[in-house]
Structures are given as structure tokens and as C-alpha cells.
Amino acid sequence: MxxxxxxxxxxxxxxxxxxxxxxxLFLVLAFTTDRKxxxxxxxxAEASYNQTTTAFIDSIGETARQIGxxxxxxxxxxxxxxxxESNSGQSGLSQAPYYNxxxxxxxxxxxxxxxxxxxxxxTGNTYEIDDPFRSxxxxxxxxxxxxxxxxxxxxxxxxxxxxxxxxxATQTLxxxxxTDSLYASKLNSIIAYYGLTIYDQAPxxxxxxxxxxxxxNSYRGSYTDAETLSIDVAxxxxxxxx
Numbered sequence: 701m702x703x704x705x706x707x708x709x710x711x712x713x714x715x716x717x718x719x720x721x722x723x724x725l726f727l728v729l730a731f732t733t734d735r736k737x738x739x740x741x742x743x744x745a746e747a748s749y750n751q752t753t754t755a756f757i758d759s760i761g762e763t764a765r766q767i768g769x770x771x772x773x774x775x776x777x778x779x780x781x782x783x784x785e786s787n788s789g790q791s792g793l794s795q796a797p798y799y800n801x802x803x804x805x806x807x808x809x810x811x812x813x814x815x816x817x818x819x820x821x822x823t824g825n826t827y828e829i830d831d832p833f834r835s836x837x838x839x840x841x842x843x844x845x846x847x848x849x850x851x852x853x854x855x856x857x858x859x860x861x862x863x864x865x866x867x868x869a870t871q872t873l874x875x876x877x878x879t880d881s882l883y884a885s886k887l888n889s890i891i892a893y894y895g896l897t898i899y900d901q902a903p904x905x906x907x908x909x910x911x912x913x914x915x916x917n918s919y920r921g922s923y924t925d926a927e928t929l930s931i932d933v934a935x936x937x938x939x940x941x942x
Contacts, residue, residue: 750788752788752789752790753783753788753894754894756782756783756788756789757779757783757894757896759789760779760782760839760843761775761779761899762899762903762914762923763843763923764778764779764782764843764899765899765900765901765902765903765923766903766914766923767843767847768860768899768900769902769903770847771847771850771851772851772859772860772861773847773850773851773858773859773860773869774858774860774863774866774869774900775896775899775900776866776891776896776897776899776900777858777866777869777870777873777887777891778846778850779891779894779896779899780870780887780890780891780896781802781846781873781877781887782801782802783890783894784886784887784890785801785802785803786800786801786802786803789801792815793813793815793833797835797837798813798833798835798836799835799836799837799838799839799841799842800813800833800834800835800836800842801839801842801843801846802842802846803817803833803878804833804834804845804846804849805831805832805833805834806832806833806834807832807834807835808834808835808836808841808845811834811835811836811837812832812833812834812835813832813833813835814830814831814832814833815830815831815833816828816829816830817829817830817831817833819879840916840918854876855872855873855876855877857869857871857872858872858873860900866888866891866897866900867884867888870883870884870887870888870891871884873887903923915929917929
């Protein structure tokens with residue numbers, strides 16, 4: 701009788717602790733899964749609406765559109781490269797006094813700055829080096845130099861006249877403009893995610909509803925219509941007169 705009670709008690713204790721163990725294990729796994737899901741949801745939420753990036757796109761979008769029309773290149777690619785290379789205008793290299801938004805190496809009119817950068821050996825293995833980068837002094841020079849670089853024969857594979865879509869252009873940039881073996885896919889993702897192909901279309905004025913030639917407005921650092929430029933010129937003259 702005592703033996704039966706002992707066995708029965710042992711079974712009850714075993715079931716109690718084993719049940720508690722599996723219950724705890726379930727809760728741990730469930731919590732871990734929930735944490736992973738939370739992180740995934742958070743990451744997606746952060747990526748879905750990046751205010752810094754959208755504000756950056758708004759600031760250079762129309763200028764990029766006009767440059768694309770003038771130089772036979774994809775404005776969408778220009779913007780995507782600026783986003784990727786400058787971290788949406790937040791990198792040290794893109795800040796004053798350098799204004800290098802495209803990570804272009806070398807010197808510009810004898811001006812450069814040496815910074816630490818990541819390189820890719822072409823197979824996905826990365827390493828760090830110190831390299832000189834061009835220093836411009838203002839955004840307009842950075843944009844103009846990028847446009848001039850893209851019109852060189854080295855990058856003829858990025859021209860709209862030589863390609864069927866922006867994807868052809870980004871593929872050409874991989875291994876030439878950047879050593880990053882995933883450069884094209886990163887640019888393509890940015891272009892698709894933010895709908896940047898709208899900037900590959902010709903500019904349209906509100907007044908006429910037709911494509912027209914905007915002019916470079918140095919007072920605003922972007923392309924505007926001629927009337928806006930004339931107002932800015934008059935205002936600048938007025939302030940200088942005073």
C-alpha cells in the first residue's frame with residue numbers, strides 16, 4: 701500500500717514538474733518568437749516611412765529631374781545614389797564644408813578630404829581603407845560634377861539612350877562606380893521603394909501644363925522657373941543696395 705502511494709506520489713510530482721518545464725519552455729519560445737516578430741514589425745515600420753529620406757528626396761528631386769533631362773541620365777538613379785552614398789544627406793562627407801553627396805573620390809579643383817570608407821573585394825568581403833574624396837564647397841558643384849562624371853564614356857552604360865530602364869544603369873554602376881557587389885540591388889530597392897521613377901519624367905510647369913526648360917537658380921540651389929529666378933535676383937539686388 702505504501703509502495704503504491706509512493707509510486708502514485710512520484711507520478712504526480714513528475715507530472716507536475718515536467719508539465720511546468722514544458723509550459724515554461726513554451727512560454728520562452730513564444731516570447732522569443734514574439735520578440736522576433738516585434739523586431740521585424742519595428743524594422744518594417746521604420747523603413748516604411750523614413751522622414752529624413754523623404755525630406756531629402758523633396759529637397760533635390762526637381763533639380764535631379766532637370767539634370768536627368770539635360771544630361772541623358774536617370775534622375776531616379778541620381779537620387780538613389782545620393783540617398784545611399786550620403787545616408788540621405790546625413791553623412792559627414794555630405795555636410796559642410798565638403799558637400800560630397802555621391803561619395804566621389806579624388807579631388808575637385810584641388811580640394812579633397814581623406815575619410816575612412818568601406819570597400820568590397822567584389823565577392824562580398826568588405827574591408828576599411830582611408831581614401832581622399834572630392835570636396836566641393838556647395839551642393840550645386842557636387843551635382844554638376846556628378847553629372848559631368850556620368851556623361852564620361854566610362855559610364856555610357858548608364859545613359860538613357862543606351863539602356864531600356866534604370867535597372868540597366870544601376871547594373872553598370874556595380875563594379876565601376878562602386879566596389880559593392882550588391883550596389884545595383886541596393887539602388888533598385890531604393891528606387892522602387894520611394895517611387896523615384898517619377899523624376900525620370902520631363903518637368904511640367906503648373907502654368908502651361910507642358911514640359912519646359914527650368915533654369916538654375918543659384919539663390920535656392922535648385923532649378924526653378926524664370927519668373928522665380930527674376931524675383932530672387934531683384935530681391936538680392938535690393939538687399940545689396942540697402
